[in-house]
Amino acid sequence: MATTLTPILTKFWDAPQSWTLDTYVDNEGYKALDKALAMKPEDLVAMTKDSGLRGRGGAGFPTGMKWSFLPPPDGGPRYLVVNADESEPGTCKDIPLMMAAPHFLIEGVAITSYAIGCHHAFIYLRGETVHVYRRLLRAVEEAYAAGHLGKNIHGSGFDLEVTVHAGAGAYICGEETALLDSLEGRRGQPRLKPPFPAVAGLYARPTVVNNVESIASVPPIVLHGQDWFGDMGTEKSKGFGIFSLSGHVTRPGQYEAPLGITLRELLDMAGGIRSGHRLKFWTPGGSSTPIFTDEHLDVPLDFESVAAAGSMLGTRALQIFDETVSVVRAVSRWIEFYAHESCGKCTPCREGTFWLKQILVRLEHGKGTQEDIDKLVDICDNILGRSFCALGDGATSPVTSAVQYFREEFETGMHTPWWEAFPPERSVLFDASTAKETASV
Template identity: 65%
Template sequence: MECYQRHDGYQALRTALAMDPDAVIGTVKDSGLRGRGGAGFPTGQKWSFIPQERSPRSDQKVQGTVGAGAKPHYLVINADESEPGTCKDMPLLLATPHVLVEGAIIAAYAIRARHAFVYVRGEVLPVLRRLQTAVAVAYASGFLGRDILGSGFDLDLVVHAGAGAYICGEETALLDSLEGRRGQPRLRPPFPAVAGLYACPTVVNNVETIASVPAIIRGGVDWFTSMGSEKSPGFTLYSLSGHVTTPGQYEAPLGITLRELLDLAGGVRAGHALKFWTPGGSSTPLLTSEHLDVPLDYEGMAGVGSMLGTKALQIFDETTCVVRAVRRWTQFYAHESCGKCTPCREGTYWLAQIYERLEDGTGRPEDLDKLLDIADAIFGKSFCALGDGAASPIISSIKYFRDEYVAHLEGGCPFDPHASMLASPEGALT
């Protein structure tokens, strides 16, 4: 707490509490901050969807609460980081948990919520303990609880540990889990802004999104928009992993290229060349070395048929078998499917069976077309985005590396398994 406050911690909160809640929403909207959890939806616009009831006794909007008889508002922060290759939220919480706490208070004030929840992946126990400690210290310091900093605004922040299910990273499945139900996606509409947690208006934001808010309030809109691109302003965290000299988290303006990030990270490991990479975790269509200079923002990635996603840049060199890598991802999605919808439940199962045949040398000539047919039956037709995530690497890998798939059909895997990243102690995926 002392260290965070020495670096202007909780100054943005004091500024926000002196503003009207609508002015806070307006500032975030003007900044152009987009959700950092994958979809990139404008954050200020998402906050403005929450119905702002007026007090029956006055024409003025009520500070920090809602009108009498109205449903309460909730803020839910998604810290269930589970996308393969994604490792930005957990290091952020471990390094500086108070930036999330401060952002949560500001966001809750803006949407007039008196209760906020942080849904943390329960498997990361050190992060969970560190965040719980930060919340307890914030209560003791008067930043949480009743009458925060004498503003009349009340907020309770609850840290909730999930049980480690990938599907609970989907916002509506997360809400079901918070309510004590099995984590499965909900049918939309109604959207969470109308009927979310406990059927009340709810905002669900990613950790990095909320953690970006204090800097925006403190630095101002002009400062934030001076970074990034016109439609994707600001800074963000890029996670580099795999066959890269110095893996880790790199904070940079949106729109930086992979070539520039690799320069910062020391390049691909010595003696090897880039073969393919993911821009936003395993659920985004993979790209190749020809996309090194594409801007890493939402528009740039969409322009080459991929997605920025969670900005989890997994780097694979020429020793990696693309079929084996995509098979590992496919097995993951088959295992993590909640089973609620038929396309995802059945499709991921059969995709895994076909990849097993390709890997053990018993593939059939029709298998490539069958992979594409099943992927097409899942993509855009499943209940949530898990189906899209399972299909995307398959479709893109066949698009760019069809010859490698054909080689598996004709004579088995052309790669020595011990040279593959997936079996190598140098960069094994876990």
Template identity: 70%
Template sequence: MTQPRPEVLQKLTPVLTKRWLSPDAWQIGVYERLDGYQALRKALDVHPDDMIQLIKDSGLRGRGGAGFPTGLKWGFIPQGDGKPHYLVINADEGEPGTCKDLPLMTYDPHSLIEGAIIASYAIRANRAFIYIRGEAVHAARRLRNAVQEAYAAGYLGENILGSGFDLELVVHSGAGAYICGEETALLDSLEGFRGQPRLRPPFPAIAGLYASPTVVNNVGTIASVPYIVLGGADWWKSMGTEKSAGPMIYSLSGRVVNPGQYECGLGITSAS
């Protein structure tokens, strides 16, 4: 493989991919040395509603395909309803040609875990799930190992970092069905049924997992959260376009000279 041209390299904005080339960045000690879990400490000092507002202000849109505004989705979760709330992370990534979530979970799993803790805190969920494609054995192994490390370090479990906030995080491997990437089919599969899309309404924010308020977000969406907490909404909006803020991991494959993952601001074209 040749090196991309310098003018191509200049257009890259490594944010979510910035640790991928650091040796052993999937291990918690390395992750912590590279700013890991700093955003969590900052987030736990802030009111959950302010965390939702920050994500709204950042203009973050879902990275799972539909591009729905993430802060708005979090804000749909009813508060004070007495029901359990759930965060479900969609790591099914079955679309042909897409390959951003699996490398992220393989090379930087703690960024997803840190984002999951912050997102759960914001929507007041005490249980979160990562639903990962069944064939992704290597990524799932890395992720499960990272979850164990996070429990041992006090980032997961009861009274996280002395904040009073509790979170259990479960990694669930699917059986490998494309339709289970659709969020309501995913919820059925997670509940132990055959994965088939549900009729809507009700939407998952009102009646999702186990008929309780649920946020379903893509891996890339949730992994973006710690960077926004540390860098701020204006920094995030300085990348991408007015309506689609931030960087995006693009996968180049097929008849191209340098296949691979490239992170650039949203809005870039293949000609640029």
């Protein structure tokens, strides 16, 4: 386990105008690109594989291995697509990274594109985040003007065009094949696999789809070496990651640390649970992962340990809830989101999330029955493993884990509304006097 933070991607977030090219260059910016362009593409792929970098978008698939799945060059185009459609409740690491230090991503795009033989890369961004879109566009303009993108990059003979695309705002477009359909101008819905994107992705050409943080982690690896990266983290979950703490914690925010750190250690750095309260439940990887309780405070936050404890590391979105929060209410709000964002392509997800929502609303309002609780679990069993993509599976995770750890609260929903059992004013982050002062300013 680790006891200290490792500011790498977050190193200069607090610098004045941290998002500019000048600030990035002052912090070793684009030196990794020079080094990469002097290497053979296959050596870059091997370095990434040997570093142990795993996808930072949630699934944790080895990044270098994904690159190596591309078929041999056939003379046609191949593409890199960056999945920047960060949309899941509680997940908030990629957007702050693109706001504070977008050139990490752009340099990573250039290096990755060179490694896989791509000459046109796409960054697919969630359209509602207009401020991030503008900042990313400006960073790309700076990179073009400085010769880090475009024709004959750094005199190497390598050409790369980068397109920043704003999506229309659909959680399902975070699924890589739905993202590709959306990027091609069609309705965002998951594709049948195989073929996988590595064989037939964007415009039916070989395509690599990676998360923002995965690509942004490439320049430090190239610059400092695979052994440097491998010295952080655990044996099978190497390197560092951004852990997003939100909710009932004294100092919420982004904490960049080696994989394998525990929530207890992160809470110590964040000032603990808000004064006078105790931890009740939390999500280790966002709202689509099974919830944990205070008994999991010392579970190492790496892919294997979290899975062994019954959840998923996911996007490291640590939503912290104290004893004032109704589990039934929290889970119901998440399921409302998943029911709304279901693309409707497959029956288990489309119908299952709808019925989960109806039952949870009854339990919220104290009008549930014992049969409702059993039916929740039964519906989840019929969604899990049967939906077309991971949205349906993810929607079942908070429900089944909440019933497992807090069944008595669901039984309370048979006779008592959530707002009577857990008065909402107790869980607010600011007291009434502070709210009045803020409103008067």
